[in-house]
Amino acid sequence: MQFLRRIIRNRGRRGTLAGIHKLISTIDQKVRGRESIDEIVSSLDAARQPLWGYFRRGPCSPLAAKALTLKVLNLMLAKRELLARSTTPLSRPYGLVVDPSNGCNLACPGCVHSTSVKALKIFDWNKGLLSEALFRSLMQHYGSYAFQIMFCNYGEPLTNPNTPRLIEIAKSYYVQTAISTSLSIKRFDAEAYVRSGLDFMILSIDGATQKVYERYRKNGNIEVVYRNIENLVRAKRTLKKRTPVLRWQFLAFEHNAHEIPLAFKTAKALGVDQFTVKAPFDVSWDDPGVQPADVPLTNVELDSGTEEKFSGNYAVDSDEMATETIEHEFETSWADKLAQHRERQPASTKLPVVPSEHTCHWLYKTMVMDAHGRILPCCAAPHSAGELVFSTLTHARPDDCFNSELYQEARLFFADKAAYQEERAQSGGTPGPYCAGCKFDQLVTDIGGKEIAQSLRTFGKGIIDSQTIQILSGW
Ligand code: SF4
Ligand code: SF4
Numbered sequence: 001m002q003f004l005r006r007i008i009r010n011r012g013r014r015g016t017l018a019g020i021h022k023l024i025s026t027i028d029q030k031v032r033g034r035e036s037i038d039e040i041v042s043s044l045d046a047a048r049q050p051l052w053g054y055f056r057r058g059p060c061s062p063l064a065a066k067a068l069t070l071k072v073l074n075l076m077l078a079k080r081e082l083l084a085r086s087t088t089p090l091s092r093p094y095g096l097v098v099d100p101s102n103g104c105n106l107a108c109p110g111c112v113h114s115t116s117v118k119a120l121k122i123f124d125w126n127k128g129l130l131s132e133a134l135f136r137s138l139m140q141h142y143g144s145y146a147f148q149i150m151f152c153n154y155g156e157p158l159t160n161p162n163t164p165r166l167i168e169i170a171k172s173y174y175v176q177t178a179i180s181t182s183l184s185i186k187r188f189d190a191e192a193y194v195r196s197g198l199d200f201m202i203l204s205i206d207g208a209t210q211k212v213y214e215r216y217r218k219n220g221n222i223e224v225v226y227r228n229i230e231n232l233v234r235a236k237r238t239l240k241k242r243t244p245v246l247r248w249q250f251l252a253f254e255h256n257a258h259e260i261p262l263a264f265k266t267a268k269a270l271g272v273d274q275f276t277v278k279a280p281f282d283v284s285w286d287d288p289g290v291q292p293a294d295v296p297l298t299n300v301e302l303d304s305g306t307e308e309k310f311s312g313n314y315a316v317d318s319d320e321m322a323t324e325t326i327e328h329e330f331e332t333s334w335a336d337k338l339a340q341h342r343e344r345q346p347a348s349t350k351l352p353v354v355p356s357e358h359t360c361h362w363l364y365k366t367m368v369m370d371a372h373g374r375i376l377p378c379c380a381a382p383h384s385a386g387e388l389v390f391s392t393l394t395h396a397r398p399d400d401c402f403n404s405e406l407y408q409e410a411r412l413f414f415a416d417k418a419a420y421q422e423e424r425a426q427s428g429g430t431p432g433p434y435c436a437g438c439k440f441d442q443l444v445t446d447i448g449g450k451e452i453a454q455s456l457r458t459f460g461k462g463i464i465d466s467q468t469i470q471i472l473s474g475w
Helices: 001-012 015-033 035-057 062-083 115-119 132-145 163-171 188-194 210-216 222-238 257-270 304-311 320-331 336-345 406-414 415-425 451-458 466-473
Strands: 095-098 149-150 178-182 200-204 244-253 275-276 298-301 366-369 374-376
Touching: 001 451, 015 035, 015 062, 015 406, 015 415, 015 466, 035 062, 062 132, 062 466, 095 132, 132 163, 132 320, 163 178, 178 451, 200 222, 200 366, 210 222, 222 257, 244 257, 244 304, 257 275, 304 451, 336 374, 406 415, 451 466
Parallel strands: 095 149, 095 366, 149 178, 178 200, 200 244, 244 275
Antiparallel strands: 275 298, 366 374
């Protein structure tokens, strides 16, 4: 602590690039050295003003600099909580996934909306639109700490007419925003999406002619998709905006691989920014005629300068609620947050001295919410095989969803299997978290470093140097 205080005293409130790098490295050493949570929290509090002082000298507004400070310090705390395998992290998720709508007008094989999957009732998934009030509630609790929001999990975001408004709200928390859509929607207000401040739009188009396209995108209409792309490109030009960056994403199956060259040509002609060929999940269990193809995967930037485009998209006017929330979160010390956290979580589990070899990164980095406010730990779809709905965010109870009982149990499963079994034995037969039988992400921990690094590079236009970004994203 003495060393940290000396750095801060020397650099003062304004800070310098080297000083900020030193500050972050010093906290990082403490995190990796597994110092106590009280010690880490006190370092975060000591770093708050110097970091803000430094960030506000860049192109960020004072409020944006506060948001960036909160996001960076929360990230360091998240690293500590993951490395320590904490079951009740003080850190908040630094990524959010939100469904503006649970419904979709298409019925692709393998999806919760597939006709046969629905008939067999494999998934627990009901239609519904996300309300602005519920989304605001999520943002009030988690928005100040998140770097990115993906507005799509298992629904088509364009079926909610209010999605552009939700994106606007997200942007006022200085969050990078993305949606993934089929774009096969007749009523589509391209200008509203361009105006909303949306950064990135993934267009899921797996074919270039109707016959081939609709083999997988059942009920989709390629002409509607093309018209909507034209409208988006025109709206960007009219409104003089470089965002959203449009990526045509082509899932390569055996039935559509021969159309990749035509799709690429069409993407170029329409003015799309990126073209990518991706390997799909195997959906042949639902439709045996739809098989993944063994073709080279590509990602081509048709219009360069993606990060520059994102950088220019942080200059937003925060609304009153976002401003108040960011100010409040910034002014509340991490020590106070820890004290409140301990009040809410008095019975935190004692973990083994040596942390377990593996944990699931989703339990620390991202929180997923569907249109009904159901909180899921990851992008797996809820089904009958175990409990995946970890909590529900309601207007009346927007408290600590990230540390619900199921979240704690799921983390304990990875942190200490024996303690987990003991807890389960005393559970009285209530269903345990799906994670205990999950086959995904059991070997590699992916904290989302690539995405974090991109957010840090684009937020503040290069004010954070590459070595510091490496510390913050390379763990
Ligand atoms: S477009 Fe997406 S959400 Fe809709 S059915 Fe297809 S995969 Fe599912
Ligand atoms: S263990 Fe599986 S179900 Fe649980 S959060 Fe990780 S990926 Fe999702």
